[in-house]
Amino acid sequence: MILFVSLSAVVAITWLVPSFSAATLNMLFRLRGSLPPPNDIVIVAVDDASLQEIGNWPWPRSVMASVLDKITGANPRAVGLDVIYAESSDPADDKLLTEAIRHNGRVVLPAQLTESETAQPDLQHGASVWLVPLPEIKGAAASVGHAHADPDVDGVLRTIQLSKADAEGTRLWAFGLETLRVAEAIPADKIEERRDSLRLGRYEIAIHDEAEQSSIPGVTVIRPNEMFINYLGPPGTFPYYSIADVLHGNVPASAFTNKIVLIGAVAQTMGDTRITPFVAYGGADSRSGTGMPGVEVHANVIETIRRNAYLRPVSDWLSFAVALLVILMASAIIRLLDGWRVVASLAALLTLIIVGSLYAFNHLFIIPPVVPMLTGFFTVVPLLLLNNSIMASRDLDNKLEALARIQKRFMSHKERQEIFNTPLSFIASILRADIVALFQKTASDRFQLKAYAGRKPDKDTLSSGINGEERVDDSSSPSLRVPLVDNAEVLGELLVKRSATAEPFAENERQLAQEFAASLASELRAAERNSKLQAQSLTLNLPHNVIWKLRAVDDITAHLVARIGFMNRVFTSMTDGLLVADITGQVVFANPAAIHFWDGLDKDTLAGKSLTELFVERHVFDLERLRETMREVMGGRSVQMEVEQVTSAGRFYTLQFSAVVSRDDSGIELQSETNDSLVPAEQNIIGLIVIITDITKRRELERVKAETLQLVSHELRTPLTSIRGLSDLLLKFPVPEGESKEILETIYSEAVRMNELINRYLDVTRIESGAQHLSSKPVAANDLITSCAQSLSPLASEKGIQINLKLEEPSPMLFGDAQLLTQAINNLLSNAIKYSPAASEVEIGSASHDSNVSIYIRDEGYGIPKEAQERVFEKFYRLKRDEKSKEVGTGLGLSLVKEIVERHSGKVSLESEPDRGSTFTIHLPIQRS
Numbered sequence: 001m002i003l004f005v006s007l008s009a010v011v012a013i014t015w016l017v018p019s020f021s022a023a024t025l026n027m028l029f030r031l032r033g034s035l036p037p038p039n040d041i042v043i044v045a046v047d048d049a050s051l052q053e054i055g056n057w058p059w060p061r062s063v064m065a066s067v068l069d070k071i072t073g074a075n076p077r078a079v080g081l082d083v084i085y086a087e088s089s090d091p092a093d094d095k096l097l098t099e100a101i102r103h104n105g106r107v108v109l110p111a112q113l114t115e116s117e118t119a120q121p122d123l124q125h126g127a128s129v130w131l132v133p134l135p136e137i138k139g140a141a142a143s144v145g146h147a148h149a150d151p152d153v154d155g156v157l158r159t160i161q162l163s164k165a166d167a168e169g170t171r172l173w174a175f176g177l178e179t180l181r182v183a184e185a186i187p188a189d190k191i192e193e194r195r196d197s198l199r200l201g202r203y204e205i206a207i208h209d210e211a212e213q214s215s216i217p218g219v220t221v222i223r224p225n226e227m228f229i230n231y232l233g234p235p236g237t238f239p240y241y242s243i244a245d246v247l248h249g250n251v252p253a254s255a256f257t258n259k260i261v262l263i264g265a266v267a268q269t270m271g272d273t274r275i276t277p278f279v280a281y282g283g284a285d286s287r288s289g290t291g292m293p294g295v296e297v298h299a300n301v302i303e304t305i306r307r308n309a310y311l312r313p314v315s316d317w318l319s320f321a322v323a324l325l326v327i328l329m330a331s332a333i334i335r336l337l338d339g340w341r342v343v344a345s346l347a348a349l350l351t352l353i354i355v356g357s358l359y360a361f362n363h364l365f366i367i368p369p370v371v372p373m374l375t376g377f378f379t380v381v382p383l384l385l386l387n388n389s390i391m392a393s394r395d396l397d398n399k400l401e402a403l404a405r406i407q408k409r410f411m412s413h414k415e416r417q418e419i420f421n422t423p424l425s426f427i428a429s430i431l432r433a434d435i436v437a438l439f440q441k442t443a444s445d446r447f448q449l450k451a452y453a454g455r456k457p458d459k460d461t462l463s464s465g466i467n468g469e470e471r472v473d474d475s476s477s478p479s480l481r482v483p484l485v486d487n488a489e490v491l492g493e494l495l496v497k498r499s500a501t502a503e504p505f506a507e508n509e510r511q512l513a514q515e516f517a518a519s520l521a522s523e524l525r526a527a528e529r530n531s532k533l534q535a536q537s538l539t540l541n542l543p544h545n546v547i548w549k550l551r552a553v554d555d556i557t558a559h560l561v562a563r564i565g566f567m568n569r570v571f572t573s574m575t576d577g578l579l580v581a582d583i584t585g586q587v588v589f590a591n592p593a594a595i596h597f598w599d600g601l602d603k604d605t606l607a608g609k610s611l612t613e614l615f616v617e618r619h620v621f622d623l624e625r626l627r628e629t630m631r632e633v634m635g636g637r638s639v640q641m642e643v644e645q646v647t648s649a650g651r652f653y654t655l656q657f658s659a660v661v662s663r664d665d666s667g668i669e670l671q672s673e674t675n676d677s678l679v680p681a682e683q684n685i686i687g688l689i690v691i692i693t694d695i696t697k698r699r700e701l702e703r704v705k706a707e708t709l710q711l712v713s714h715e716l717r718t719p720l721t722s723i724r725g726l727s728d729l730l731l732k733f734p735v736p737e738g739e740s741k742e743i744l745e746t747i748y749s750e751a752v753r754m755n756e757l758i759n760r761y762l763d764v765t766r767i768e769s770g771a772q773h774l775s776s777k778p779v780a781a782n783d784l785i786t787s788c789a790q791s792l793s794p795l796a797s798e799k800g801i802q803i804n805l806k807l808e809e810p811s812p813m814l815f816g817d818a819q820l821l822t823q824a825i826n827n828l829l830s831n832a833i834k835y836s837p838a839a840s841e842v843e844i845g846s847a848s849h850d851s852n853v854s855i856y857i858r859d860e861g862y863g864i865p866k867e868a869q870e871r872v873f874e875k876f877y878r879l880k881r882d883e884k885s886k887e888v889g890t891g892l893g894l895s896l897v898k899e900i901v902e903r904h905s906g907k908v909s910l911e912s913e914p915d916r917g918s919t920f921t922i923h924l925p926i927q928r929s
Contacts (some may be wrong), residue, residue: 043295187722207310574591792829
């Protein structure tokens with residue numbers, strides 16, 4: 001059925017929407033691109049340059065005569081003059097043109113079909129007649145060919161009729177064909193029409209129509225001999241020579257020698273253009289959207305015949321057969337493959353269709369049935385996928401029914417009780433209870449024992465008035481009875497009982513038992529829903545809708561959600577991460593803090609995974625280490641380790657593995673058997689707890705401390721080494737007075753550098769750690785700038801540097817610590833002065849933009865290389881150029897500026913070019929009044 005529908009769509013689209021096939025043919029031309037033109041076909045163009053020089057068209061026929069004479073002198077093979085001289089002009093000019101055509105002897109002239117007026121009243125239009133050149137001009141020509149062209153319904157010229165007749169039956173061959181015949185010296189009687197081709201000398205031209213024989217005696221059916229034009233490229237592919245250049249002798253005779261010369265209009269203003277498949281071709285010379293001159297169409301016709309590059313369309317029936325093959329291949333792929341192989345194979349089939357079509361078009365000159373093939377492909381693929389989806393939905397119904405049956409059997413079988421044993425043992429260990437029992441309400445409103453942990457309740461306990469109400473009994477052995485309630489309906493009861501010597505239950509323990517009872521109630525309700533679901537009969541003839549499937553899946557999986565409900569309520573408030581796994585190593589609970597340990601996992605996907613998946617497969621540590629850890633935990637020991645989790649944030653954690661155990665001296669036992677455990681389960685082990693503590697901050701502090709000590713020691717060691725060496729030199733050796741002064745200046749300079757380094761480092765450390773309190777208050781930006789400029793003006797004067805103030809008025813207002821902001825501006829301004837050449841200028845100013853205030857310092861210094869601009873704000877970073885200079889620096893000034901500005905919720909930007917200066921800008925929030 002699907003194959004029939006797909007094939008019907010192919011036939012309908014192919015026959016009813018032919019514009020698709022036409023557009024596909026255009027696309028094949030564009031994808032193929034331009035081909036190199038022949039070197040023996042040239043066009044002498046009536047172009048815009050010729051019109052500007054000679055004058056508007058029509059020209060005196062003496063001009064064309066002169067052009068023909070110059071071309072004749074080069075001995076061309078043939079000349080196609082694509083101008084119809086059907087009207088008389090100046091007799092002298094007509095005579096000159098006639099003589100020029102006769103002198104050449106190989107000139108072909110065009111003719112055009114026109115409609116003449118008729119006197120017959122039953123005809124709405126006139127009869128078609130040939131518009132031919134003047135008799136004397138026509139008689140001088142070697143031949144006359146028709147220049148008629150019929151575009152397709154979309155206006156694109158794709159075919160040419162090699163023969164055309166008027167109403168009187170006078171047939172003319174195509175202008176391009178006649179020009180080639182004259183060039184090849186083929187006699188006119190050597191043109192032979194065959195069944196599906198036209199014979200022209202040595203050329204066998206494939207045509208689109210077939211020869212027809214008339215059944216009426218004396219009537220001959222004139223065949224149009226329609227041929228597809230295999231265009232070489234967009235307009236301008238063939239070489240053009242301007243008529244003006246030919247007249248002025250700027251074109252050498254060799255350009256026309258032994259070549260086919262076509263003369264015609266190429267100027268767009270003359271209107272002799274045709275739309276071709278390349279009309280939207282975007283070439284390098286921007287010819288997109290330009291119509292092709294008629295004379296170049298004739299050139300393409302000639303070259304199509306000479307290259308034997310006739311485009312042959314595929315018949316409709318063959319197209320449908322190829323489309324059927326594509327449909328069958330797509331069907332086989334979808335039915336035989338699955339997953340990514342289907343996508344890859346369908347993509348390969350689609351690629352084969354496109355590439356094969358291009359190959360057939362470019363090399364075999366066959367117009368491939370692209371539209372039928374693509375129609376078949378894009379029809380059968382969605383239909384088959386939809387069919388597969390319906391079949392998969394029906395199969396899912398069957399699997400849901402099987403899963404429900406298994407769930408029902410699991411619920412009613414003795415093993416079904418085991419799902420309650422582990423949580424009962426867990427709550428028993430937390431509440432230090434001897435007995436934890438679950439009673440379920442039956443259909444007769446009686447309570448029966450469902451599961452228990454520890455000692456089995458005795459008969460007295462079973463018959464001690466269970467009525468579904470919460471009760472606390474501390475008279476002999478402390479006991480707690482909590483009803484299991486879901487939607488105001490009592491489903492059962494939870495009994496928690498301690499030994500006679502144990503303490504009574506505290507309030508928080510009672511709340512914990514209530515939360516646990518709520519979880520058990522959800523578990524029992526899920527079991528009931530599952531039973532009701534299986535009681536419904538499943539109709540498998542048709543698949544159920546998505547809502548039914550979702551309800552079925554929800555009912556079947558509800559008991560799994562209830563299982564982790566209790567743990568979720570107890571541990572979600574912990575700041576440390578917590579994983580709780582059962583004895584098989586499957587995670588049954590993960591609190592929100594634990595999720596951060598695994599980047600890319602959420603709470604839902606984390607629960608239910610195994611420890612092997614979480615720690616080994618995610619490369620936290622290897623399997624052997626996990627096994628060793630589990631062996632120690634099962635032996636009763638707690639294991640703690642530090643790991644680095646390579647997440648998007650890159651954090652460090654400690655993992656503490658501990659076992660959830662029952663106390664043997666209390667007589668508590670695990671009442672279930674477990675299989676396929678990660679390690680052999682001991683009888684007193686009921687689960688595993690993993691506590692995950694984030695120690696990233698501690699490790700970061702340790703790292704920063706180590707790096708800081710290393711950097712500070714390195715930065716201090718350098719000046720200390722210099723001071724020590726120079727001091728030792730002064731003590732041990734006599735030094736001339738001039739040199740000793742220089743040494744003392746060096747010692748002083750290094751001491752100043754050490755002092756500045758220590759002060760700057762302490763400033764940065766206080767701000768980073770938050771120890772530096774911000775005394776924020778409104779402050780005028782211009783006041784800060786003026787104060788800094790005044791304090792540093794002596795330093796600028798020593799170097800002859802002019803400080804220019806450009807302040808916005810009224811002054812923008814800031815809200816911040818004036819002392820720290822002054823320190824930041826001073827650092828930037830002092831740097832600008834220190835690293836600027838003498839007798840230069842430093843500009844400092846303010847500006848406000850929307851919600852920000854900008855304070856900029858612009859110098860004419862040496863600039864900062866682009867590769868160093870990101871690092872200048874790092875601690876202790878200095879340019880190599882600055883390190884070699886005499887300027888004292890610590891590499892902490894810009895780091896301090898960055899910390900101060902960021903503490904004020906701002907940022908610092910830098911613009912710099914080597915040898916053209918730098919501009920540092922502080923961006924701070926504006927203080928609104």
